[in-house]
Amino acid sequence: MGSIPKLAFWRMAGVVTVAALFVAACGGATTTPKTVSGGTVTFAEAPNAPPTYILPLEGPSYFSVVNYQDLATQLYLPLYWFGNTSNQPVYNPGLSVANKPVFSHNNTQVSITMKHWQWSNGTPVTARDVIFWMNLLSAVTAPSAPAVGTSTSPGPGWGAAVAGGFPSNVVSYKQTGTYSLDMKLNTSYNPTWFLYNELSQIFPLPQASWDKVSASGTVGNYDAVAQTRSPISGTSPTQYQPTTVGTGSTGALGVAQFLNMQSQTLSTYATNPLWQVVDGPFKLSQFTTSGFVKMVPNKSYSGSPKPTISAFEELPFTSDTAEFNQLHSGNLTIGYIPTQDIAQKAAMEKAGYAYKPWNNFGFVYFPYNFTNPTVGPIFKQLYFRQAFQSLVNQPQYLKAFGAGIGNPTVGPVPTTPKNNPDVSPLEAGGQIYPYNPSKAVSLLRDHGWTVNPGGVSVCSKAGSAPGDCGSGVKAGAKATFTLLYASGVAYDTNVMQAMQSTMKRQAGINLALTSQPFGQVIGTVFSGCTAAKPCSNWELGNWGGGWVYSPDYLPTGGELFQTGASSNPGYYNSSTANNLIAATHTASTAAGETAALFKYEDYLAKQLPVVYMPNIPVQLTMVKKNLAGYAQGIFDEIYPQYYSFTS
Numbered sequence: 001m002g003s004i005p006k007l008a009f010w011r012m013a014g015v016v017t018v019a020a021l022f023v024a025a026c027g028g029a030t031t032t033p034k035t036v037s038g039g040t041v042t043f044a045e046a047p048n049a050p051p052t053y054i055l056p057l058e059g060p061s062y063f064s065v066v067n068y069q070d071l072a073t074q075l076y077l078p079l080y081w082f083g084n085t086s087n088q089p090v091y092n093p094g095l096s097v098a099n100k101p102v103f104s105h106n107n108t109q110v111s112i113t114m115k116h117w118q119w120s121n122g123t124p125v126t127a128r129d130v131i132f133w134m135n136l137l138s139a140v141t142a143p144s145a146p147a148v149g150t151s152t153s154p155g156p157g158w159g160a161a162v163a164g165g166f167p168s169n170v171v172s173y174k175q176t177g178t179y180s181l182d183m184k185l186n187t188s189y190n191p192t193w194f195l196y197n198e199l200s201q202i203f204p205l206p207q208a209s210w211d212k213v214s215a216s217g218t219v220g221n222y223d224a225v226a227q228t229r230s231p232i233s234g235t236s237p238t239q240y241q242p243t244t245v246g247t248g249s250t251g252a253l254g255v256a257q258f259l260n261m262q263s264q265t266l267s268t269y270a271t272n273p274l275w276q277v278v279d280g281p282f283k284l285s286q287f288t289t290s291g292f293v294k295m296v297p298n299k300s301y302s303g304s305p306k307p308t309i310s311a312f313e314e315l316p317f318t319s320d321t322a323e324f325n326q327l328h329s330g331n332l333t334i335g336y337i338p339t340q341d342i343a344q345k346a347a348m349e350k351a352g353y354a355y356k357p358w359n360n361f362g363f364v365y366f367p368y369n370f371t372n373p374t375v376g377p378i379f380k381q382l383y384f385r386q387a388f389q390s391l392v393n394q395p396q397y398l399k400a401f402g403a404g405i406g407n408p409t410v411g412p413v414p415t416t417p418k419n420n421p422d423v424s425p426l427e428a429g430g431q432i433y434p435y436n437p438s439k440a441v442s443l444l445r446d447h448g449w450t451v452n453p454g455g456v457s458v459c460s461k462a463g464s465a466p467g468d469c470g471s472g473v474k475a476g477a478k479a480t481f482t483l484l485y486a487s488g489v490a491y492d493t494n495v496m497q498a499m500q501s502t503m504k505r506q507a508g509i510n511l512a513l514t515s516q517p518f519g520q521v522i523g524t525v526f527s528g529c530t531a532a533k534p535c536s537n538w539e540l541g542n543w544g545g546g547w548v549y550s551p552d553y554l555p556t557g558g559e560l561f562q563t564g565a566s567s568n569p570g571y572y573n574s575s576t577a578n579n580l581i582a583a584t585h586t587a588s589t590a591a592g593e594t595a596a597l598f599k600y601e602d603y604l605a606k607q608l609p610v611v612y613m614p615n616i617p618v619q620l621t622m623v624k625k626n627l628a629g630y631a632q633g634i635f636d637e638i639y640p641q642y643y644s645f646t647s
Contacts, residue, residue: 001063001064001065001068001159001160001547001548001549001550001551001552001567001636033626033628033646033647034646034647035308035628035629035644035645035646035647036644036645036646036647037308037309037644038308038309038310038645039309039310039644039645040309040310040311040312040313040333041309041311041312041313041333041334041627041640041643042313042314042315042331042332042333042334043070043312043313043314043315043332043333043334043638043640044314044315044317044323044326044327044332044334044335044336045066045070045291045314045315045316045317046066046317046488046489046518046619047317047318047319047320047322047323047487047488047489047518048317048318048319048486048487048488048517048518048519049064049066049486049488049517049518049519050066050290050291050292050293050314050316050519051066051067051070051071051291051293051314052066052067052266052519053067053071053072053156053263054067054071054072054075054263054269054275055072055156055259055260055262055263056068056072056073056076056078056203056205057133057136057137057140057156057158057203057256057259057260058072058156058158058159059156059157059158059159059526059566060157060159060526060528060566060567060569061522061523061526061527062156062159063159063160063526063566063567064518064522065545065548065636066518068550069550069633069635069636069637069638070314070638071293071314073280073637074280074281074282074295074312074638074640075275075278075280075282075283075284075295076203076204076205076278076279076280077095077097077203077204077279077280077303078096078097078200078201078202078203078551079096079097079098079112079130079199079200079202079203079204080096080097080098080195080199080200080202081094081095081096082196082200082550082551082553082635083550083633083634083635083637084631084633085629085631085633085639085642086631087359087417087631087632087633087634088634089361089417089420089549089553089634089635091195091196091553094303094304095303096115097114097115097117097125097204097279098112098113098114098115098130099112099113099114099115100195101191101195101199103191103194106188107185107188107189107190107191107194108184108185108186108187108188108189109182109183109184109185110182110183110185110194110199111176111180111181111182112127112130112180112181112182112183112199113179113180114126114127114130114179114180114204115179115302116179116302117279117302117303118279118300118302119206119209119277119278119279119300120276120277120278120279120283120298120299120300120301121206121209121276121277121300122300123206123208123209124178124179125204125279125302126178126179126204127175127176127177127178127179127180127181128175128207128208129204129205129206129207130175130181130202130204131173131174131175131181131207131223132204132205132207132210132211132223133202133203133204133205134167134170134173134202135223135224135252136205136223136252136255136256136259137158137166137167137201138167138168138252139223139251139252139253139255139256140156140157140158140253140256141157141158141161141167141168142168145253156256156260156263157566158201158566159526159559159566159567160201160551160552160559160566160567161565161566162558162559162562162564162565162566163562163563163564163565165198165558165559165562166197166198166199166201169185169186169187169189169198170183170184170185170186171184171185171186172184187586188586188588189585189586190585190586190587190588190593192554192590192593193554193556193584193585193587193593194585196552196553196554197551197552197553197554197556197558197559197585200551200552200553201551204279206277206279207223209273209274209277210255210259210274210277211223211255212255212258213254213255213257213258214258215258215262222251222252222254222255223251223252223255224252259274262274266287266288266289267287267288267289269284269287270284270285270286270287270294278298279298279301279302280298280301281297281298281301281303281306281307281640281641282295282296282297282298282307282312282640282641283295283296283297283298285311290316291314291315291316292313292314292315292316293313293314294311294312294313295311295312295313295640296310296311296312297309297310297641301641303641305641305642306641307640307641307643308643308644309640309643309644309645312640312643315332317488318488319488319489319490320336320338320488320489320490320491321338321490323335323336323338324336324337324338324341327348327353327622328344328348330351330352332622332624333623333624333627334621334622334623334624334627334630335621335622335623336619336620336621336622337355337620337622338489338490338491338620339401339402339403339405339490339491339616339620340401340490340491340494342403342620345620345622348622352624352625352626353622353623353624353625354622354623354624354625355620355621355622356621356622356623356630356632357405357617357619357620357621358617358618358619358620358621358632359416359417359617359618359634360414360548360618360633360634360635360636361414361416361417361548361549361550361553361555361634361635362414362545362546362547362548362549362636363409363411363412363413363414363546363547363612363615364409364545364546364612364613364614364615364616365409365546365547365610365611365612365613366485366540366541366542366543366546366610366611366613367525367540367541367569367570367572367609367610367611368385368539368540368570368572368609368610368611369525369529369535369538369539369540369541369569369570369571370529370570370571370572370573371529371530371531371533371534371535371570371571372529372534372535372536372538372539373534373536374536374539375481375539376472376534377470377471377472377473377474377477378459378469378470378473378477378479379570380470380471380472381447381469381470381473382607382608383443383444383446383447383470384443384444384447384470385607385608386433386439386440386443386608387439387440387441387443387444387507388440388503388509388608388611389433389608389611389612390433390434390435390436390437390439390440390443391435391437391440391499391502391503391506391507391509392435392499392611392612392613393435393498393499393502394408394409394431394435394612394613394614395408395435395614396435396498397495397498397613397614398614398616400494400498401490401491401494401495401498402491402614402616403620405616405617405620406614406615406616406617407614407615408430408431408434408612408614408615409546409612409613409614409615410426410427410430410431410432410605410612411424411426411427411432411601411602411604411605411612412555412557412560412561412601412604412605413427413555413597413601414549414555414615415427415428415615416615417634421594422554422555422594422597422601423601424597424598424601424602425598426598426601426602426605427601427602427605432605432606433608433612437502437506437507440506440507441453441506441507444457444479444507446467447467447468447469447470448460448461448462448463448467448468448469448470449461449469449479451507451508452508453505453506453507453508454504454505454508455504455508456478456479456480456504456508456510457478457479457507457508457509458476458477458478458479459473459474459475459476459477459478460475460476461475462474462475462477478510479507479508479509479510480509480510480512481509481510481511481512481539481540482511482512482514482538482539482540483496483500483511483512483513483514483539483540483541483542484514484515484516484521484524484525484538484540484541484542485513485514485515485521485541485542485543485544486515486516486517486518486521486542486543486544487515487516487517487518488517488518489544491616492542492544493515495613495614496511496513496515496542497513499511500513511540518543518544521541521542521543521544522543524537524538524541525538525541525543525569525570526566526567526569527569529569529570529571530564530571531571531573540611541569542613545618546613546615547560547567548635548636549635550635550636550637553635554584554597555597555601556581556584556585556597556600557577557581557584557600557601557604558581558585561574561577561581561604561609562577562578562581563575563577563578570609570610572609572610574607574609576603577600577603577604577607577609580596580599580600580603581600583596583599583600584596584597584600618632618636626645626646626647627643627644627645627646628643628644628645628646629642629643629644630642630643
């Protein structure tokens with residue numbers, strides 16, 4: 001999932017007086033603080049990155065932490081929850097709406113039994129609500145569905161969509177009881193992978209309240225489609241599509257379109273009856289188009305623990321400086337200290353805050369647009385990507401702008417936590433392409449470029465023979481590229497400017513920098529570039545973070561780098577990568593899966609499908625010391641239902 005700018009950013013804030021811990025007068029004994037009910041916790045959002053989409057069925061341009069973890073999953077719970085308050089990357093049965101799935105028939109069938117939870121209106125969360133999700137997801141991801149972003153688009157699409165992946169790898173699904181359903185798969189899959197990366201995508205949705213095609217219309221069974229699927233000829237791996245899919249205003253596509261349109265009207269989020277039916281720990285009380293979010297406890301929440309705070313508020317900021325001013329004044333329960341202000345950490349701790357750097361299960365990068373008609377052919381050359389990466393001075397960025405916190409990114413599998421068993425020996429060995437300007441220059445010169453340090457390098461030997469610039473690169477092509485990046489975070493601005501200077505000074509690569517708010521950046525970058533529909537409106541795009549593995553909780557890469565994946569914005573295309581990714585899905589043993597994962601990550605570490613950037617904490621969190629129960633999820637998830645104040 002696309003992650004927010006990495007650094008000291010997004011979370012909370014609080015509006016409760018700090019209760020000082022004290023030493024008892026007699027004998028110097030300490031008094032254990034007691035938790036109290038009530039109080040408002042405030043949470044600082046990332047700069048220029050407020051939530052903008054409430055429906056859990058999020059298209060690529062909305063598929064971000066601020067929409068998914070910070071908003072949707074507080075209101076609507078996924079079928080299976082991953083992560084815990086101990087910051088571990090594990091399946092969490094206690095917070096899951098269903099019991100652990102049962103695999104049978106050589107792992108080609110999955111049986112799911114729901115827990116007896118309920119919606120906030122008192123109706124039960126049933127298997128029909130899962131079927132509703134599956135029908136909508138099938139409709140918006142079917143090959144026959146209109147492309148997202150077109151006038152005929154059925155709705156939001158799905159940011160985790162992968163050709164041949166979920167739900168097209170489900171041959172059929174059916175409800176077998178009020179709280180049970182079965183799925184038949186198109187082949188035998190590794191059960192761990194299928195739970196962590198496929199079933200993890202399911203959200204039960206309130207079918208009895210949402211299955212409609214207009215605000216004034218009645219609720220029906222509009223989502224119902226034939227669930228028998230037929231293979232699409234000529235696809236590899238085999239894809240499946242529904243035999244019939246409702247269209248227009250009367251089928252699953254019509255329902256998805258209606259819900260998507262309602263999700264576009266941010267000003268009505270707190271008043272629209274649709275969004276008041278929730279099964280999460282909270283429900284919306286206020287929501288403004290500027291990004292202010294207020295949630296209050298859902299009194300019908302079936303999970304445990306029940307929220308004890310009165311309200312949870314998410315506050316918008318235009319810059320990390322604006323956020324830190326409020327933090328420094330003591331006006332936030334949970335906020336972040338920008339790296340440029342790290343020298344004030346001790347003072348903030350004395351003022352009643354605890355310092356908690358937040359690391360997640362992800363990696364930091366930004367993509368190339370391989371479809372861009374002008375510069376795409378240049379980006380497709382491995383030697384050029386090697387040269388470009390060799391000019392990215394990750395250790396220096398960390399030292400100069402990141403307070404020395406973090407580590408260089410080597411490849412697509414997170415190197416944190418330190419005991420992550422998915423990290424291959426190659427990745428564990430350090431950077432494959434460390435900062436090396438002379439190597440970058442040599443690579444360019446050896447492949448037909450006239451390198452002009454301080455100026456602009458030019459392809460002077462077009463062609464695809466050894467020593468040429470490469471297929472599709474025209475004679476006279478200039479190493480000039482636009483780089484769009486997210487505004488509001490000083491760290492990102494400093495890194496982009498340093499990179500711009502180094503690239504030009506050392507190798508004549510000219511980066512034309514442009515900054516926009518986070519939402520505009522991902523809206524541009526995730527605009528649906530494909531080989532058949534190339535994009536010319538961006539070349540390099542940096543939303544200021546990278547990817548946190550959610551809901552693809554095992555880092556096998558299909559959502560990111562498989563050809564045509566929704567979250568593969570630059571359309572990286574490699575048959576070798578596709579085959580290596582597929583092998584991670586079907587390994588029959590844990591050892592086999594690890595071996596397959598190592599091959600995949602080593603290939604992508606060497607092939608550089610994206611620009612690898614320093615892996616820094618999500619944010620350098622500062623949290624009021626009188627807030628109990630605070631946890632920072634390794635998948636960027638938050639747990640405000642655990643929060644309470646002490647006195």
